[in-house]
Amino acid sequence: MDGSHHLVVGAGLAGAATAWHLAERGHEVTLVERTEPAARDGSSHGSARIFRYAYAEREYVEMVARAAEGFRELERLHGAALLTPTPAVDHGPGRDPRALARVLQDVGVEHELLSAGEARARWPQLAVDGEVLHQPGGAVVDAESTVRAMVALARSNGARVLTGWPLVGLERTTTGFTARSTRGRSIDAGHVVVCAGGWLPDLLGGLPLPNGFLEAFPALEVREENAFHFPYRDEHPHGTWPTLIHELPEILVYALPGGRDADFRGQKVAEYKGGRSVGSASRRSGTVDAANRARVTEHVRRHLPGLVPEPYAETTCLFTSTPTEDFVVDGTDGITVVSPCSGHGAKFAPLVGQIAADVATGTAAPPERFRVGAARTP
Incomplete structure (x- = not known):
């Protein structure tokens, strides 16, 4: 498998956005989802999330403004509204x-x-x-429609999307990684981006990440x-x-x-x-x-x-x-972990996908507050 192949785990808002941005940049992408995109037992289903600008910190307000631009571009490419003013x-x-x-x-x-x-x-x-x-x-953000729009755009840019594909193991190989699912299925990839939402606590300790990275990861x-x-x-x-x-x-x-x-x-x-x-x-x-x-x-x-x-x-x-309610978008040694969470992440979806794609490809570092050690304590 070509080392430029990216495996994205989880097709909620974060995973769908990451797959879209990676595929749009010309990377080979496989997006796998435990059940189906925007699954009802996850965090990205339904039609009602708040899009607002008010934050006590300037950095977040600026990120909302960038996310608004991302939604406008997404709506243009999708051909239909995803935000209701x-x-x-x-x-x-x-x-x-x-x-x-x-x-x-x-x-x-x-x-x-x-x-x-x-x-x-x-x-x-x-x-x-x-x-x-x-x-x-x-x-108001239509979360489910946003996920489906981003998945469709990822597909249109060449991404492969596999549903009913829960990740049960990830092993490091000489060329990258082998991801394993149920029924003996596996995928080889050069890079892995894990966007597992509420399932991340179950998966994190089993990922082949350095001990220092895992020890610095904030409690979820x-x-x-x-x-x-x-x-x-x-x-x-x-x-x-x-x-x-x-x-x-x-x-x-x-x-x-x-x-x-x-x-x-x-x-x-x-x-x-x-x-x-x-x-x-x-x-x-x-x-x-x-x-x-x-x-x-x-x-x-x-x-x-x-x-x-x-x-x-x-x-x-x-x-x-996380303890500080900041997100985590960080990685090392070919694995990027994405948790745009804490109850306020939906509005940032297009921007989070862009940041995650930057981190996964080494194009740019994440915001300092999104690094694993930054969100440990409030």
Whole structure:
């Protein structure tokens, strides 16, 4: 096998983006997926993720701007929209809207600070009690469609895509690597990029990586989160709602239009990191936490009067996080490990694929904060 052949493991947002960028650059690429792209038991399924600019750190805001350019290029090549323009709102004492606005101002991102009264007049479906940061350039990401678009582009550039192909072993050879799956199947490759999401904790220790790299790798926490869909009241239908992040001392809640995941009937609402820690995606139960349902429902009752505080649909999903909530895109000796995680990675998908392709090919180093040792402690 030619040493330029790249094997990409995992066809979620990160893996699909990496395969697309590698294939587009002319590399031989094989993308393997444990089940199928954007699998429902992974982290990249469904039609509703928040695209927002507000971060406390300039570097992330700048990366969002670059990711927006990537989405525009992806939509152009795909021939259909993957982002639905939707205002983004941040409020609550834990968010510090004024501080976030200063960072957006420094980067040149359009925004406005609204008083509580101004925000309530614009969005009466929200019970706002302080300043609100509004980002007109926000959107909702269709995660599943984005994955499928990137997989299709990878294929059109010559990539091979294999589904039903779980990685069970990776061995170093004289020419590169041999990846093994079930039923005796194997693939030889010169380079390997592992984008395994919540399955990474199960795989990481078995990869032929130097001990120093593994020891520096940040601890990964995999949570089984809960998401609930609450119906719109008639006077506040679909299309009139922003996405929002509301941070109080006792809870951080995010919400966004549920899209086709909820038949366009309601808002998807969840508590950030409110679910159970399960260690790995392989130990996900699929059972919604009743206590979490009660907390989120009470938050809706108190702070989202435009919703009926009775969920009509619910699900669990996976969040894989590092201690600092930074991503990991780093590698050594022919293996690149990619974990754009911590519950905020979807918006960066096209950019993460570009960074991962750079690292895998040696074209450029990753951002320093994405190196394995950088995300060990907050």
